[in-house]
Amino acid sequence: MSKVRRIGVLTGGGDAPGLNAVIRAVVKSSYNYGIECLGLENSFDGLLETNRHTVLTPRNVTGILRVGGTILGTVNRGNPFLKPIDTSDGPKDYAERCMEMFHKLQIDGIVVIGGDGTLSIAHEFNKKGMPIIGVPKTIDNDIVGTTNCFGFDTAVAFATDAIDRLHTTAQAHQRVMVVEVMGRYAGWIALYSGVAGGADVIMVPEIPYDIDIVAQRIKERDSFGAKFSIVVVAEGAVPRGGKVSLVKAADGGYVERLGGVGHRVAAELEKLTGKETRTVVLGHLQRGGSPTSFDRMLATRFGAMAVELLVKGESDRMVAFHPPEIGSIPLADVGGKMRLVPADGDVVRTAKSLGISFGDE
Amino acid sequence: MSKVRRIGVLTGGGDAPGLNAVIRAVVKSSYNYGIECLGLENSFDGLLETNRHTVLTPRNVTGILRVGGTILGTVNRGNPFLKPIDTSDGPKDYAERCMEMFHKLQIDGIVVIGGDGTLSIAHEFNKKGMPIIGVPKTIDNDIVGTTNCFGFDTAVAFATDAIDRLHTTAQAHQRVMVVEVMGRYAGWIALYSGVAGGADVIMVPEIPYDIDIVAQRIKERDSFGAKFSIVVVAEGAVPRGGKVSLVKAADGGYVERLGGVGHRVAAELEKLTGKETRTVVLGHLQRGGSPTSFDRMLATRFGAMAVELLVKGESDRMVAFHPPEIGSIPLADVGGKMRLVPADGDVVRTAKSLGISFGDE
Amino acid sequence: MSKVRRIGVLTGGGDAPGLNAVIRAVVKSSYNYGIECLGLENSFDGLLETNRHTVLTPRNVTGILRVGGTILGTVNRGNPFLKPIDTSDGPKDYAERCMEMFHKLQIDGIVVIGGDGTLSIAHEFNKKGMPIIGVPKTIDNDIVGTTNCFGFDTAVAFATDAIDRLHTTAQAHQRVMVVEVMGRYAGWIALYSGVAGGADVIMVPEIPYDIDIVAQRIKERDSFGAKFSIVVVAEGAVPRGGKVSLVKAADGGYVERLGGVGHRVAAELEKLTGKETRTVVLGHLQRGGSPTSFDRMLATRFGAMAVELLVKGESDRMVAFHPPEIGSIPLADVGGKMRLVPADGDVVRTAKSLGISFGDE
Amino acid sequence: MSKVRRIGVLTGGGDAPGLNAVIRAVVKSSYNYGIECLGLENSFDGLLETNRHTVLTPRNVTGILRVGGTILGTVNRGNPFLKPIDTSDGPKDYAERCMEMFHKLQIDGIVVIGGDGTLSIAHEFNKKGMPIIGVPKTIDNDIVGTTNCFGFDTAVAFATDAIDRLHTTAQAHQRVMVVEVMGRYAGWIALYSGVAGGADVIMVPEIPYDIDIVAQRIKERDSFGAKFSIVVVAEGAVPRGGKVSLVKAADGGYVERLGGVGHRVAAELEKLTGKETRTVVLGHLQRGGSPTSFDRMLATRFGAMAVELLVKGESDRMVAFHPPEIGSIPLADVGGKMRLVPADGDVVRTAKSLGISFGDE
Structure with a gap:
């Protein structure tokens, strides 16, 4: 595998306590690997325009561990695979544009924190050649393949x-x-x-x-x-x-x-x-509100594991809690399913x- | 003034955090004065039937300081002055019946914890010869004559x-x-x-x-x-x-x-x-929920002051917070008014x- | 297996948030099985004297789910296998006396909530013919065979x-x-x-x-x-x-x-x-303090599972969290070991x- | 009185929950008066060097209402009236240097948030011609002239x-x-x-x-x-x-x-x-920790009142809680005294x- 030099991180879908804790872990962990970390704003919209990303260092994430919400925002234009866009080169869909920006920014992989919908989009991007590790986020705890999602506790x-x-x-x-x-x-x-x-x-x-x-x-x-x-x-x-x-x-x-x-x-x-x-x-x-200690720990472990997987050259997977271990499963196994009581x-x-x-x- | 030997305590109206803290203070304080304290259940209904009162000692109020709700209940039949009741002696209103029970139980005074409505009823009972000290209770903090009611904080x-x-x-x-x-x-x-x-x-x-x-x-x-x-x-x-x-x-x-x-x-x-x-x-x-430390302190001071006033032979008054002191005002000044922003x-x-x-x- | 008609429950060792939640689950669950539940006070001391046990019904455990501490107490004379006692029949050790009381009370099994030490004693009693299911309790989370003990969270x-x-x-x-x-x-x-x-x-x-x-x-x-x-x-x-x-x-x-x-x-x-x-x-x-929702859930599941195991005729086991399931392991595997980081x-x-x-x- | 165009704000002494709430109120309130607000770092040290002050706008204080600590810091070199300092113009004491910076920055008045010690220094600066309004800060609630200091609740x-x-x-x-x-x-x-x-x-x-x-x-x-x-x-x-x-x-x-x-x-x-x-x-x-709602309200009212007093041309006073009003007392009445139980x-x-x-x- 080729060396990972720069990764991105984004958050999609509804708010959940622990989003910032994942972001912080991704930033701190990549920093300690010597990897540059770009924060992409408002889900995949952060790949649509030239000015929607910032380099994040440990200093940028000071104090966010205990704060709800997400410093990266989640409000976006919707599924990039379903939206056509007019450009000077003629119409493209958003997803194509995202791929261009992805290559232009020379990102080696992205940590995508989101629910069922966002993770399905992530799987599509993986197919197009964007290496992504997903982090499951849902208050409802209904994503398959993991006993817990952060925010639920x-x-x-x-x-x-x-x-x-x-x-x-x-x-x-x-x-x-x-x-x-x-x-x-x-x-x-x-x-x-x-x-x-x-x-x-x-x-x-x-x-x-x-x-x-x-x-x-x-x-x-x-x-x-x-x-x-x-x-x-x-x-x-x-x-x-x-x-x-x-x-x-x-x-x-x-x-x-x-x-x-x-x-x-x-x-x-x-x-x-x-x-x-x-x-x-x-x-x-x-x-x-502030995430519980349980959710902070889970979110932190998820974020660190996501970076570790990217470093190992893995992609198209979602980190998962298989207590007491953090593991991962293929993103392909996640979409369109639901973990019910x-x-x-x-x-x-x-x-x-x-x-x-x-x-x- | 004649010596106070037995007092009652009751709670009326909507629930508010700190009700139990007042009850506890009334019970502990009267105990230390050597006064017997009767808990009357469900507001003035506790004076309608023979079996709706209990002697309360410090042991009965252990642990209730931090618990919301009221151990005495508040569900009642409504304003006793507006309800006729059939008895073997012919029709009476509830209030008359309450007075009889009050005398029969040989109570020297009652601490009535309640809002505007309950305190107005208390004022009517005072006129009939039942010595009452009111304790203002409202989440909304809109009772006149006191800067704060417990529950508001x-x-x-x-x-x-x-x-x-x-x-x-x-x-x-x-x-x-x-x-x-x-x-x-x-x-x-x-x-x-x-x-x-x-x-x-x-x-x-x-x-x-x-x-x-x-x-x-x-x-x-x-x-x-x-x-x-x-x-x-x-x-x-x-x-x-x-x-x-x-x-x-x-x-x-x-x-x-x-x-x-x-x-x-x-x-x-x-x-x-x-x-x-x-x-x-x-x-x-x-x-x-559990009352804040502020409300516990206020409720406790109110309860202790209510007993102190009864011991001093006062009645028809409401304890009030005049920071940093606890004072009192005539119950007559309370009813039908409202402290607005x-x-x-x-x-x-x-x-x-x-x-x-x-x-x- | 013979039908279970009466069980006991006791708590030993240091205080931990969730003890009452386990007791409540044991009481409610056995009640729904039609089993009488005896609360034994102060660990195994509850089997030493004639008046240290009470029948517990759902009403007795109302409201204790969210309260720290233990309604059964934990202060005791120490390991009953190490204490001689003088009786009218000559010296016995406490353990023997406990066995007598156990038989006299016609208890079919006991739920013992405790740490490493208490669970080792429980294992000894099992050997003597007292059917026990242990529930692991430690703030430190260092009991082997379970990923979590209640109180830790x-x-x-x-x-x-x-x-x-x-x-x-x-x-x-x-x-x-x-x-x-x-x-x-x-x-x-x-x-x-x-x-x-x-x-x-x-x-x-x-x-x-x-x-x-x-x-x-x-x-x-x-x-x-x-x-x-x-x-x-x-x-x-x-x-x-x-x-x-x-x-x-x-x-x-x-x-x-x-x-x-x-x-x-x-x-x-x-x-x-x-x-x-x-x-x-x-x-x-x-x-x-009040146990977290995580600990209340875990404690409740432990308590219900302990009763279920006794009903099934099992004994000498400890309930354990094997997420997402509650399982059990032999008590013999617990004592003298420690789950380290x-x-x-x-x-x-x-x-x-x-x-x-x-x-x- | 001459129009107030620029004020400063600083925090001195030990940490107390609500410091940031006062700063926020000072910043927002002065902004709405059309006054520029300078944040001075680390108590009066912010007047010793050229680069220890920043213009604060409402945006700078977003989200700090609920956060403990102080964004301005409190670590300082000690009482400026007791410290000599060598300058190119010969030795001066810190206080003289602070006065120079105060004039150079064209500050019309300063809100000083601190305890007994800091407020005494503030009083000395007032005498030298630096208009100051003090805001009482102490966990211990022992500053005279106010029933409450923020942080106490x-x-x-x-x-x-x-x-x-x-x-x-x-x-x-x-x-x-x-x-x-x-x-x-x-x-x-x-x-x-x-x-x-x-x-x-x-x-x-x-x-x-x-x-x-x-x-x-x-x-x-x-x-x-x-x-x-x-x-x-x-x-x-x-x-x-x-x-x-x-x-x-x-x-x-x-x-x-x-x-x-x-x-x-x-x-x-x-x-x-x-x-x-x-x-x-x-x-x-x-x-x-995060200040209680009581302390946030008190701190906010203190901060707003401090600005209002400066706008009115008052100085050498401390804002004070005289429930239910916010008032003020002379700073001269505060130092060296203590409000005891x-x-x-x-x-x-x-x-x-x-x-x-x-x-x-």
Whole structure:
């Protein structure tokens, strides 16, 4: 393999706590290898214009380990493979332009930190000859091939703290509190924060619920003397028998405004149980804030491993957590798949053995 | 004055962090005076039935200092002066029944921890001969005659932390984030968390806003290079020229479900600025959780002072914070009034001097 | 296998966040199996006297999920196999007495939550016919056969937060801050909090340090413009070439008073670098507080699995985290061993690639 | 008064959470007045050399509101009035040189953020014709004329959280935990965190303690069934009858290393009560971290008021919190005095009425 002299790093997709920690690890690690590191702004847009990259040294990343967000930005024009662009040489697609800039900047490889979508684009670029190592990023923890993505632990920690707060107020008022957490397709945040927060009901996309069963569980608690209940609902939870249409999939940005699953479930439960019910939608609070120590460690190990793989001449792979080791898998194995909560897995079974209802039995 | 031998303590109204800290102080303080302390459950309902009171000793309040909620409960049948009740002696109102129980239990005075409504009821009971010292409780900090109510600092701390979290995600995505906080009539939480969290716009009930001015401020920031903005909105914020009807006043419990001011303001700002806008409604998260050290200290001092006043033979007064002292004011001065944010006060002026817009100029 | 009707649960050894979460899971899970659960107080002492056990139901464990410490206590008379006791039937050892009580109470199995020492005792009791499932507990994370023990993540989170706090003050004063963390034999807390907190130097028992190399690293940073440094030291860190005698092993309780490794290292560094140096010893702060969501989940899964194993008729095993699954290993494989930080493992290599010095090269 | 066109801002003395919040407010507020703001580095050293000042605009202070430490640094050569300096014009003292630079830079006034010592120097400079407004900064909250200094609430919040953590571990192990907090001369942190954290004993410099009385209190708790105790000790607490010599006053930097009052008190209590006793010294952890919302608000108001006073042509004054207003007092009234805990004040009386011992009766 030829020697690696210059690498790039970029972040794509939604915000997640730990992005800066990965960037910092990539910068510090490449610095110690004697490799120059270019920060590319706003995902692959950083390869579209001449002035959207900067050399990053350890000094540039001082203090960012504990700061949420990303110093490189994520706002971009969308998938470069789907966008035509007019140039003086006639129309090109963005991706072609990115390849040109990639060669012009004499970059030997890129660390791409992103979710499912960004990693799929990364795989396409690999095919075109841009060596890329992916770093999996998703609050929802639903990327395949890795037990954990950074950001998930922080989101769960925040949601758990929120459930703690709602417990005391639910108890004082003898109410049902419905907490809507992230998870459009996978219920990991709901499952983990629900168990860690001591919820009574957890509703995840993978286990369609019967609202009558949920209401029954709340009424049982009432008769047992526990006059309040905590219900954790993933935003993608669906009733048995079919998707509801209230959450407009084509209009993602407005889901939260028009009232999502949390408000709907609360209204149904209030009607069925006769108990005062309140909803809290955690929303973007789950994406922000300083990463937990767990996520900082994971993000740091991911970043360092990504550089190590590039140095070894590897590409088209995603770093992955195979506890206690950091490993890697082919990027080709990642796209279009999703790691779901197994409905009969041991965490769900544990939750059920504690008396937590998933609304399914 | 005759010697005080037995007192009661009860909590009424909405949950607030620090309720348990007041109860603990009342119990420990009365214990050290050699006074027996009865915990009355669920506000004045604790005087309606024979079995809704318990003797509380220091052992009963071990560990509750740092726990949110109230060990005495707050769920009750409503204002005892407005409720008739059938008894074997014919109809009575609840208040009469409470007085009977009060005498039967040989209580010398009661510490009533509650908001505006509960304290007004307390004042009525005082007139009937039940010696009461009130302790002001409101997240919103809008009770007159005291610079601070316990619970407020905790609510502001949580809201400030939420704004911190949203900052990094707003910045990464170049978005406008609208944070709806509590404050139906008074904007203290919005004002304090907005300044402490570094908000760009703060909207409070006391200063009607012009949405165009708010949008203008956001666009100015954009052109200045600050591509994101944080807007803190009190739930009672209103546009200049009149109340909007979207927030159904007659149906308080559903305000949050149907979409309150936060979602409405966000929709308007997205339209006016063309920027991606997201909303987070903090809701009940502001009521729960462990009280801050500030609120624990304030609650403890309030509780101890309430007992001291009863011991001195005083009644019909509310303890109050007149920093750095704890004082008291007549309960008669409290009801039906509200401590509002002065639109030209020095905190608002400070905020404006920092460049924060209130949407009014 | 015969049906399990009654189990016991006890906690032994030092405090760790998550003990109550395990107890809660054991109680709730056994309740749902229709098994009665006895809480045994103060480790195996709960089997020495007739009145040191209580039936625990879900109601008894309400709210303890988020509370540090253990509702069962841990203070005990020591290893029951080493203590003779006089009885009316002549001298016995405690262990024999425990076996009698075990039979008398008609317990079918016990969940023993404890560290290396307690689990070794558990193994001995298994040999005598008391079916036990162990749950590994140690802040230090050094029990073999499991990637994680509950309590560790909470300790690391606290230490990381402490390092965050010291960063700003170190920077403002251009100081060297030495943070002493737990880890007498294994450096996991130092390693994880050091990486997550962005330390410049990490000193662990497994990698003997050369103080001159450490001083050199600090001076390099100085000349580079980074006028402050953060040094994380495990309490068991030792200089190359031999153990120092300052930390009196035979007198554990006084180690902290006489000045441990943190103060010593700080004094040496101040002399060698000429920079103002300060020490903070985190000590018992690492043991307390509410467990993180990670530890609550792990503790809950451990507790539920322990009951499941007893129900299945298994014994003499320890539950273990084999991510993402909970498994188990023979108790016989646990005692007298220790899971150490591999000096050439990938976490240490990652840390070194970021420029963190371990004082060894 | 002549128009203010350019002001300076500097920070002196020990680190305190909120320094950056004051700087930010000064910068933003002066910007909105159309005043240029110079950041002077490392206290008055920023006026000694030509290159130690920078123009600060709102952009320079983005994001620092929530960050501990000070972007201006505090490390300096000491009191400029006590230091002679050789110049090409012969020897001068630093102060004269500072005055020259002050005039050369055409600064109209300076905001000086510092403690007792820095504010005394500020007063001297005022006499020489440098208009200064002081902002009181001390963790210990012992500056006269203001009910609160920023940083204090954050320190108390941290200490309270630490006491919370130690409670559960003290309870599990039935130990006495001694927590040493800051406060060499004034016991505010000990008093406030002790009450807020639910301590059993509080020892402050203002109330000399009798160790036998403290031990007695612990033994009483024991016999009452509360087998653990929490003792909060200010670093300046002294026994009745005389200062102890163990804390070497002449060697401040080493106090923490050689073992301060916390370790000494713990040793004495272990001997007197026979109970296992542990010590935690919070030390520098109290100075760092993100300021609480309370301190951010106070710091922001202080900064804005300081600029407002300069604009109004005032000088030689210190801003002060006279709740709920921000006011100011003459700098001449500040130096050489100290705001102590009144031994018979209402907070101490409240604490005593709850059963907290101060070791004096």
